């Protein structure tokens with residue numbers, strides 16, 4: 001990065017509230033103006049359950065709406081989508097759904113230079129609010145710089161009706177900031193890497209915030225969900241301020257990415273991050289037992305068994321982690337863990353027996 005130039009990307013408008021889908025058209029035209037043609041990128045379930053309401057709200061405000069249903073967030077799907085959209089005269093793209101639809105809309109908006117809206121229906125990870133997209137088929141399972149959403153629109157009522165497992169995964173993704181921020185600081189001290197105190201503090205705050213509201217989040221109260229969502233927004237914004245995923249993604253994410261490569265049935269991203277945070281938290285010397293206790297309390301997985309992977313998968317992912325992204329220096333060091341160190345780490349933290 002050029003030290004003389006630091007670009008901060010922020011969303012223009014963030015709207016979080018209960019039962020606000022019917023008012024989406026009003027908020028949309030306030031930010032983007034009227035007489036637009038928008039395309040909504042969405043999955044089949046959300047297309048049936050939520051899209052009709054979004055479409056109606058937009059049409060009531062004079063916006064023309066089309067939808068594209070996507071099945072996976074692969075590079076091929078993204079390229080096909082870009083080609084399809086470039087033939088149309090689209091003004092604004094909307095990613096409506098979970099990570100998949102949002103990542104595809106984000107990537108396409110970036111390539112086509114379009115404005116876009118992130119409209120999540122689950123709170124499973126902070127990609128819903130960040131400028132980084134992860135697609136399957138990039139040579140490595142890490143995210144790439146794309147485009148910050150111009151608008152983030154979150155109807156808490158919709159999120160609360162999403163499968164609980166996804167929202168708890170969002171809690172796991174946020175808890176990961178306890179170690180990612182420490183990894184960043186370490187890279188700054190040992191490697192002279194750029195470190196942004198402000199964005200690091202903001203990312204850390206989002207982890208502290210959800211950890212202190214763990215009871216409300218476990219109970220699934222409106223307040224708990226609001227805290228979870230605001231923390232996801234803050235974490236995404238921290239990445240926009242840092243200009244990289246550094247504040248939100250460290251050794252716990254390297255482990256999570258490695259696990260998606262080695263495991264036959266990989267868990268949700270945030271679930272793997274939760275378990276990674278326990279182990280990397282041990283290496284960093286933080287209060288990892290307290291983090292584990294609260295993860296258990298909310299019902300997040302904390303062991304290989306609960307993740308649905310084998311003990312061998314955990315050890316292999318730990319060994320592989322440092323090689324996923326060699327330029328990202330973390331507590332794992334340049335060469336990573338040996339097999340015996342990995343096994344010891346997984347055992348001492350109770351992830352494997």
Ligand SMILES: [Zn+2]
Nearest residue numbers: 125126173273
């Ligand atoms: Zn993440």
